[in-house]
Amino acid sequence: MNRRLACLIAVGLGSLALVGCQPTAFEPEPAPDIAADIPAPPRTDLDVPYVATPMEVVDEMLRVANVGPDDLLYDLGSGDGRIVIAAAEQFGTRGIGIDIDPERIEEANANAEAAGVTELVEFREQDIFDADFSDATVVTLYLLSSINLRLKPRLLQELEPGTRVVSHAFSMGDWEPEAVIDVDGRTVYFWTIPEEVPPELL
Numbered sequence: 001m002n003r004r005l006a007c008l009i010a011v012g013l014g015s016l017a018l019v020g021c022q023p024t025a026f027e028p029e030p031a032p033d034i035a036a037d038i039p040a041p042p043r044t045d046l047d048v049p050y051v052a053t054p055m056e057v058v059d060e061m062l063r064v065a066n067v068g069p070d071d072l073l074y075d076l077g078s079g080d081g082r083i084v085i086a087a088a089e090q091f092g093t094r095g096i097g098i099d100i101d102p103e104r105i106e107e108a109n110a111n112a113e114a115a116g117v118t119e120l121v122e123f124r125e126q127d128i129f130d131a132d133f134s135d136a137t138v139v140t141l142y143l144l145s146s147i148n149l150r151l152k153p154r155l156l157q158e159l160e161p162g163t164r165v166v167s168h169a170f171s172m173g174d175w176e177p178e179a180v181i182d183v184d185g186r187t188v189y190f191w192t193i194p195e196e197v198p199p200e201l202l
């Protein structure tokens with residue numbers, strides 16, 4: 001190799017080093033976190049599927065429970081938030097909705113915003129079986145008989161005497177309701193937590 005060619009090669013290699021033959025200079029940009037933009041898939045582990053209570057039944061549930069501005073209402077499995085939101089709109093009641101499905105929570109928050117009751121209501125993404133609802137004065141339910149029966153001991157032991165419990169469509173086994181009301185072919189059950197809970201109910 002002649003001297004001129006050797007010089008050219010040396011200069012070329014030097015330039016490569018200068019422009020950074022360091023491996024990091026050519027690493028691709030980190031991929032964008034596209035997972036963050038993809039909505040979570042619908043939950044498949046629901047104890048009860050989402051079906052909304054018709055508004056005339058909601059109105060009757062609130063009426064029979066004599067809901068007022070001093071109450072704290074919990075809807076266990078709150079769906080689109082309609083029971084909690086109706087109580088806030090109609091009676092100025094504070095309410096907490098609990099639902100395990102994030103889609104329902106999003107929907108309920110949007111509905112509360114549209115109804116102008118966000119100051120009074122809160123929606124928690126939570127399993128009802130992990131939730132603390134012991135400060136409720138009213139509990140509403142539209143679940144299933146089997147789920148009501150699983151909740152019954154907790155309702156009877158954790159809620160203060162005098163707390164009202166209302167269920168759309170499903171009873172509580174051997175816990176006799178104080179009222180059973182028909183609304184256009186749908187049934188509303190009503191109970192009050194007693195001072196003394198008979199052991200056979202637990």
Ligand SMILES: C[S@@+](CC[C@H](N)C(=O)[O-])C[C@H]1O[C@@H](n2cnc3c(N)ncnc32)[C@H](O)[C@@H]1O
Nearest residue numbers: 047048051052053077078079099100127128142
């Ligand atoms: C039949 S819907 C009732 C909705 C609303 N309460 C109403 O009456 O319009 C039952 C709701 O319970 C929710 N759900 C099911 N299993 C649940 C669980 N283990 N914890 C919390 N929410 C649950 C579902 O996502 C659904 O929104």
